[in-house]
Amino acid sequence: MIQFEDVAVRYGRMADVLSDVTFRLEPGSFHYVSGPSGAGKSSLLKLMYLAMPPTRGRIxxxxxxxxxxxxxxxxxxxxMVGVVFQEFRLLNHLTVFENVALPMKISGERPSRRQAHVKELLEWVGLGSHLHAAPLTLSGGQQQRVAIARAVITRPKLLIADEPTGNMDDRMAVRLMYLFEELNRIGTTVVIATHNDRLIERFAHPVIHLNEGRLSILEPGEQVLA
Known part of the structure; x- marks a missing residue:
């Protein structure tokens, strides 16, 4: 599914943000990405969804x-990749419904199928009454839920999410984690970057931990070594 071999990332003349990163994520797996600020988490995600090339190595x-x-x-x-960005990246000239339906429209799904699936998913994320709202009229947490719905509407083979529950209360964060786990059960590979240790403990999955550009994969409950 995803394989990195001796991958490194460097910006300009700075030191490597990621250095000699080698790992493999199997199809249908579920991993968190964690680590301190500046550890390379965003760079790792960008490499996964093909937003940037590595400085060296093979992906x-x-x-x-x-x-x-x-x-x-x-x-x-x-x-084949659904992405949830921290900055949402919604299209402000489209309604909530139109934003979520866009991936299905691009893939050629018929209108009746788009209508049914988008309505059902927006109900699930608590936005069933906001179908025709403009994104800029929503709160940050609501916009994040629209972005998540758009990313998962086509049941992608790979879902990458950068702090997807960062703007939500605990109840909605847990509900969305159930959605991610359901997608995972039907075959989607899930990679979520998060600082929420409570979610990591409640929904136990391996953790890709980054520190100073180096990567290690921790099994559920395994502690980071100092």
Whole structure:
């Protein structure tokens, strides 16, 4: 599914943000990404969803060597990936419904199917009464839920989420974790960057821990060594 071999990332003349990172995530797995600020978490996620190339090393996604892809192949691969960004990235000229339906529209789903699935998912995330609202009229937590719904509406092969519950109360955060786990049960590989230790403890999965550009994978309950 995802394989990194001796991957490093460097910005300009600075020291490596990620250094000699090697790991493999199997299809259908569920991992958290943790680590202190500046450890390289955002860079790792960007590499996973093909937003940037590594400075050196090799990355493969869904069995394809990323470096060998042309523009069209890269675009097709990205359609298999759902991404939840910290800054939401909603389209403000579209309604909530239209934002969430957009991935299904791009993939060619018929309107009746889009209508049913989008309404059902927005009900699940507590926004069933906001179908026709403009994103800028919503709170930060509501916008985050719209972004999550948009990312998962097509049941992607890979879901990458950067602090997806950071703007939510505990009740909604738990509800959304159940949604991520349900997606995982039907085959989606899930990678979530989070600082919420309570969620990591309640929904136990392995943790990709980054510190000073180095990576280690911890099993549930395993502590980070000093």
């Amino acid at each position: 493969s996604l869904f069995g394809r060597d990323v470096e060998s892809l042309d523009r069209n192949e890269r675009a097709l691969l990205r359609r």
